[in-house]
Amino acid sequence: MKNEKDIHQHRKDEHLSLAIKYWREGRNQTSGLAFSDLRLIPNTLPELAIDDIDLTTELFGVRFDFPFYIEAVTGGTERTNKINQQFAQVAKNQNLAMAVGSQSIALKFPELASGFKKVREINPNGFLFANLGAGHSLENAKRAVDMISADALEIHVNTAQELPMDEGDRSFYWLENINEVATRLEVPVVVKEVGFGISQKTFRQLSETAISAINVGGNGGTNFAWIERRRGKNGFNIDEFGLSTVESLFEAKFADNKKPLIATGGISCAQDILKSLILGAKMTSSAGFILSVLMESGSEAVEQMLKNWKQDLEKFCVLTGSKSLTELQTVELLYSTNTLNFIQQRK
Ligand SMILES: Cc1cc2nc3c(=O)[nH]c(=O)nc-3n(C[C@H](O)[C@H](O)[C@H](O)COP(=O)(O)O)c2cc1C
Structure with a gap:
């Protein structure tokens, strides 16, 4: 009989293997608007040089050189720890x-904390x-932050992942707890x-809370409903469920959202980053794509790709006549018919 820790660790490794498998098979395009539904309008006389471009962005009062980071990819097993250490x-x-x-x-098995701490030791x-689910107490949030001397906490909200999971949660009273943690934790909290x-x-619900930013985590990339359905036996099918990253960024505009936005979900090139920034994100991140590159080609290839993305983003800024990320937010886009349809229904 497997003990609780083994079961938990097995689930983590299965998440990893299935996520990699689906990216490898190119099975990540789900329903909803894609980045390709937005086209860039040329700016043939940009009156700019590459050297003029400033890619820095600000979040939580911190300046980041580049509006992209490496998103959460599980942890707590030998295999997943190794990946996090490479990242x-x-x-x-x-x-x-x-x-x-x-x-x-x-938090449950403190002997596993060393794998997470190693990330801080390396960098x-x-x-x-730090990263925890939305049901965790303030005390746990503090422990997670302390474990890796984190600068911020991500609280993941994953109802649509838990419900297809045989062993997943079935109760989702989260809002009050999120606000409590965000109000009292000493570092910024992202939902x-x-x-x-x-x-x-x-x-609108999140705008009433003390959180510092929202990660829209849209579909278009890793699909945890597929992953959990493949792992489980209950067959709960929500293939068409959810909003894409592009659609979520539109929703934020329509809701007059004022919280800083992070765009995740299917980001796999500089143009996806660019379009997310144009639609109002301050930051972007990727999990599945960057993981698939790591597994296929190794960490040097990931680094080379990221260097290329920086150069590509500068080039896109020139193409769109934008000196800074603030200027990007005024770039005009050409919308596909599906985009117009979405806007008509949702605005
Ligand atoms: C193998 C794997 C494990 C993940 N584990 C976590 C996790 O522990 N916590 C979390 O908040 N998100 C986790 N995610 C979700 C990602 O951070 C991200 O929100 C999601 O995959 C969508 O982004 P993507 O399309 O770039 O993969 C995981 C993603 C992958 C691929």
Whole structure:
């Protein structure tokens, strides 16, 4: 008989294997608007040079050189710890922020905390997000932050992941707890969807809380409903469920959201980053794509890709005539018919 720790660790490794498998098979395009539904309008006389471009962004009063970080990819097993440690080295070398995966396994089994702590040891001065689910107490949030001397906390909200999971949660009273943690924790708190997007209603609910930012975590990339359905036996099918990253960013606008936005979900090139920034994100991140590159080609390839993304983003800024990320927010886009349809229904 497997004990509770083995079962928990097995689940983490299964998440990892299935996420990699689906990215490898290119099975990540789900329903909803994609980045390709937005086209850039040329700016043939930009009156700019590459050297003029400033890619810095600000979040929680902190300046980041580049509006992208490495998003949470589980942890707490030998295999997943190794991946997080490779990402920590990439983050350090490329001066990027990074989120660790959910630390709840290490709160339950403290002997597993060392795997998460290693990320901080590798990158002592980098910006690190701790990560926990929305049901955790303030006390647990403090323990997770302390475990890795985190600079901020991501609280993941994953109803659409838990419900297809045989062993998943079935009760989701989270809002009050999120506010309590965000009000009393000493570091900024981000509420983060994990791939099903955020609607206007939720943006309005979150606007009433003390959180510092919202990660829209839309679909278009890793799909945890598929992953859990494949793992489980209950067959709960929500294939068409959720809003894409692009749609979630529109929803934020329609809800007049004022919280800083992070765009995650299917980001896999500089153009996706660019379009997210144009739609109002201050930051972007990727989990599945960057993981698939790491597994396929190793950490040097990830670093080279990130260097290319920086150069590409500068080039896109020139193409759109934008000197800074603030100027990007005024760039005009050409919308596909599906986009117009979405706007008509949702605005
Ligand atoms: C293997 C794997 C494990 C993940 N584990 C976590 C986690 O522990 N905590 C969390 O908040 N998000 C987790 N995520 C979700 C990602 O951080 C991200 O929100 C989601 O995958 C959508 O982004 P993507 O399309 O770039 O993968 C995980 C993603 C992957 C691929």
